[in-house]
Amino acid sequence: MQNDEWSFLQNYTSARIARGRAGHSLPTNELLKFQADHARARDAVYSELDTDLLKNTLETQLLLETILLESKVQNRQEFLQRPDRGRFLNEDSGSFLKNREAGKSDICFVIADGLSAKAVNTHALPVLEKLIPHLQKLTWKIAPVCLVKQGRVAIGDEIAFLLKAEIVVIFIGERPGLSSPDSMGAYLTFKPQAGLTDESRNCISNIRPEGLNYDFAMQKLLYLLTEMKSRKLSGVNLKDGMEEGQYIED
Incomplete structure (x- = not known):
């Protein structure tokens, strides 16, 4: 050698x-x-969303209502072959949200498996545990957190629209790399609705201790969310102007 x-x-x-x-x-x-x-990396692609863990922690520790939903995808093979079907709710989930009485809210959080359920099973809760108290201090009204099986990024827009939320954040497992099978992404959209494309969203990528750690991810999320709410826009029209060392006080 x-x-x-x-x-x-x-x-x-x-x-x-x-x-x-x-x-x-x-x-x-x-x-x-x-x-x-x-x-x-292959195992991460076929990992499953731990809805029991997520639901229990969200409801008992963060005191947030949760809703379990599914996309139009029937199985994992279809999820990989038909990304379009993972962008929309199936008939049962869509009807449930449409028939549910929902008042307007400031923000809706969606947790979807994406291409690595392992990522969101591991990282979504630690980030939310840091972020939610800040939003509560700002008196933001938070919609029920939606847990989505076989979901793609765009499904968050449909969910938030039906829940009458002004902003949506979807935590989703990113495509696994050989050195990062558990990388989580967060996609943020102002005025979400079905059919929006990527230029309408802001993205925070590689959320994990070895990448963008939980504290910095929370800071970045809070910065973008407050900018979205005050400026009424997102995506390519909202530039990330957060300066190095610019942090929100605990």
């Missing part, structure tokens, strides 16, 4: 860099690590 002069970079990143080589190939140990990481 030949050593790599750039191996010191491994102290600063989990990316595959300077892993050495044996002839024209990776050393056996590094090849086995690659295969293990690939298996973890």
Whole structure:
């Protein structure tokens, strides 16, 4: 095995860099690590939303009402092959929300499995536990939190519209990487409605302790949410002007 002069970079990143080589190939140990990481990424794609854990914690610790919903997707294979069907509620879920009496609210949180349920099972609650008290201090009215199986990003817009929420935040599992099978994204939309596309949303990506940690993710969310509410816009029209070191007091 030949050593790599750039191996010191491994102290600063989990990316595959300077892993050495044996002839024209990776050393056996590094090849086995690659295969293990690939298996973890595949497992993340097929992981399932832990609705019992999420619902219990949201209701007992954060005192937030929760609603269980499903997209039009029938199974995981269809979810991967038909992303369009994951963007809309199925008939039962849509009818439930349409027939439910809902007053207007400032914000609706949606938690969906996306491409890594493992990510939201692990990271959604810690972020909400930090964010909700700040919103409550600001007297924001919070709609029931919706837990969605087989959901894509756009499904949050339909849900929030039916719940008459001014802003929606959807926490969703991002496409797993070989060094990040549990990366969570947050997508924020002002005046959500079915049919909106990505330019209408703001995104905070790679939420996890090894990426954008919970404290900073909460700060970024709170900054964008207050900007959305005061300026009445989101997406490409709302630039992230949060300065380095600009934090909200606890």
